[in-house]
Amino acid sequence: MDEISTERVAELLETDEPPTLVDIREPPAFQRGHIPGSRNVPFRQLPDRVAELADADHVVTVCPHGKASVQAAKLIDSYEGTADATVQSMAGGLSEWEGAVKSDDAEPDEGPAAPF
Template sequence: MDGEIDGEELRSVLDDEAARVVDIRSPAAFARGHIPGSENVPLGRLVDEVEQFDGDDRVVTVCPKGKSSVQAARLIASYEGFEGRVESFAPGLQGWDGPIEERGADAGGADEGPDAPF
């Protein structure tokens, strides 16, 4: 892992499209609100999907409070196929003061429960 970044650096990364921003929360939490431009790879699936980061130059991991994202960044960095830079967003989503994007129920991933049978 190459360290942690703050909100100002993350905004710069997003503006320049200089990194892949990975939100490790559940799909339902991601749908309720996430940093625009980020993608959802829940921490529980990260071990099985870590190879998808092959060829990425820079990855920034995001979680609610900046703790689990450190673990995710370390996991990605330890993958022998990954040669880029990987960082954790230090303050976590609770410390993000930028825009939040939400996905409605029609966009998929919302945790609305099962469909009614009628």
């Protein structure tokens, strides 16, 4: 499966046609911090929700360290509706991401401060 660097993802997000970012973490982790504009589709829901990505031209999967996102990218790439899309996993995951991170939490929970 093709991987894409965090730097290249940051560059593509500044273009007129940014990729569709699919963050595969569970909702609480996503809400603590995610790349702005990313879509939360937990890995366990991905087989049932992959059709939501059928119109995407470029999909980048995101996870904490870039391991599970490789499997998610393979699943998305195998879906008939995304056959013409470029599907990549963000190498290094959020642990390597140096760009902006958005939080949806109104009040931080007592969990770890890391966004994953």
